[in-house]
Amino acid sequence: MTSTVITGIGELTTNDDELGTLTDAALVIDGDRVVWAGPAASAPEADERFDAAGRAVLPGWVDSHTHLVFAGDRTAEFAARMAGQSYQAGGIAVTVEATRAATDEELAANLRKHIAEAAAQGTTCMETKTGYGLTVAEELRAAKIAAEADEVTFLGAHLVPPGEDADTYADLVRGEMLDAVAPYVGWCDVFCEQGAFNADQSRRILVAAKERGLGLRVHGNQLGTGPGVQLAVELGAASVDHCTYLTESDVDALAGSDTVATLLPACDLSTRQPLPDARALLEAGATVALASNCNPGSSYTSSMAFCVATAVLQMRMTIEEAVRAATWGGARALRRESGDGAVGVLRPGARADVHVLDAPSTTWLAYRPGVPLTHAVWRKGTRVG
Ligand code: NIG
Numbered sequence: 001m002t003s004t005v006i007t008g009i010g011e012l013t014t015n016d017d018e019l020g021t022l023t024d025a026a027l028v029i030d031g032d033r034v035v036w037a038g039p040a041a042s043a044p045e046a047d048e049r050f051d052a053a054g055r056a057v058l059p060g061w062v063d064s065h066t067h068l069v070f071a072g073d074r075t076a077e078f079a080a081r082m083a084g085q086s087y088q089a090g091g092i093a094v095t096v097e098a099t100r101a102a103t104d105e106e107l108a109a110n111l112r113k114h115i116a117e118a119a120a121q122g123t124t125c126m127e128t129k130t131g132y133g134l135t136v137a138e139e140l141r142a143a144k145i146a147a148e149a150d151e152v153t154f155l156g157a158h159l160v161p162p163g164e165d166a167d168t169y170a171d172l173v174r175g176e177m178l179d180a181v182a183p184y185v186g187w188c189d190v191f192c193e194q195g196a197f198n199a200d201q202s203r204r205i206l207v208a209a210k211e212r213g214l215g216l217r218v219h220g221n222q223l224g225t226g227p228g229v230q231l232a233v234e235l236g237a238a239s240v241d242h243c244t245y246l247t248e249s250d251v252d253a254l255a256g257s258d259t260v261a262t263l264l265p266a267c268d269l270s271t272r273q274p275l276p277d278a279r280a281l282l283e284a285g286a287t288v289a290l291a292s293n294c295n296p297g298s299s300y301t302s303s304m305a306f307c308v309a310t311a312v313l314q315m316r317m318t319i320e321e322a323v324r325a326a327t328w329g330g331a332r333a334l335r336r337e338s339g340d341g342a343v344g345v346l347r348p349g350a351r352a353d354v355h356v357l358d359a360p361s362t363t364w365l366a367y368r369p370g371v372p373l374t375h376a377v378w379r380k381g382t383r384v385g
Pocket residue numbers: 067091092095191219222267293295296297298299
């Protein structure tokens with residue numbers, strides 16, 4: 001195994017309570033792990049040396065919400081939205097049709113292309129979902145293809161297939177479909193929203209998944225207030241994603257729980273929804289994550305830097321809050337922020353997922369919005385960007 005010392009770090013964001021943020025720092029990686037972080041003056045020797053020349057270094061982005069097993073695009077739908085039409089959950093059916101028509105190789109190549117695109121921008125840990133198959137065979141196929149991502153979520157309950165009865169389909173999802181995909185996924189998610197699945201259907205599916213040992217996630221409160229957040233908290237979901245429309249009691253429930261509020265600002269912009277009230281969540285004490293929601297319908301970007309800049313410029317998050325939410329927060333939403341091989345943190349024992357910015361501090365992510373600022377990226381100790 002080769003070790004590398006990254007020297008000349010102008011600002012090192014560790015997300016570690018003891019190490020904090022360091023200036024004039026160094027970091028040593030050995031194999032796929034971080035083995036040392038601290039002041040440059042006391043850095044140990046390593047086989048190789050990388051001079052960051054005063055640049056900022058932070059953990060790679062942890063993108064905890066994407067939908068990347070898909071084919072086709074929805075350019076026309078996007079253009080229609082920009083001309084005034086509203087976003088409808090039913091648009092998902094267009095991608096379902098294109099995905100079913102694609103070969104395994106085409107779907108895998110598309111997923112790989114997007115993972116590489118994200119890695120080149122500093123994303124080193126990515127969750128992705130099924131949800132554009134909606135039959136037992138197609139969801140199983142998607143779950144197997146999705147294995148290239150760090151975390152795989154079963155989202156058979158993404159949309160009731162057009163023409164089918166919602167309760168009958170929900171029973172299929174929590175029965176035969178869950179049985180088929182469970183060996184290939186770590187998580188189960190439900191789109192709990194008007195036009196998709198109601199609270200009862202969502203609860204039944206999530207309870208069945210929990211009984212099978214899967215972790216839970218919920219798409220909730222995206223298009224209006226609704227039961228998604230309360231259901232996620234009630235069932236101990238790791239994360240409830242979107243949180244665009246929250247009542248005070250939703251905010252209180254999140255603040256009093258271990259459920260992460262994962263905000264998806266690129267999606268809200270792309271669907272012409274308001275941006276979520278991050279300040280209310282943070283001030284109440286809720287844990288907040290930021291994710292891209294990269295998918296061909298509601299949010300076709302893999303740029304976590306764009307999400308961070310939006311959170312700072314338009315959602316009144318501080319730079320530190322936004323960067324932490326896009327790294328440690330995403331890791332927490334995937335329950336991967338602690339222990340050996342943790343992501344979203346830079347401390348001895350963490351996975352060597354390192355993002356060197358072409359900037360002296362993370363402030364530049366919002367100070368220079370839209371400008372590519374990734375200088376170098378390591379994932380599991382290997383240079384990927
Ligand atoms: O997270 N909300 C549901 N699912 C996706 C949208 C997927 C699509 O429109 O294709 C989302 O925004």
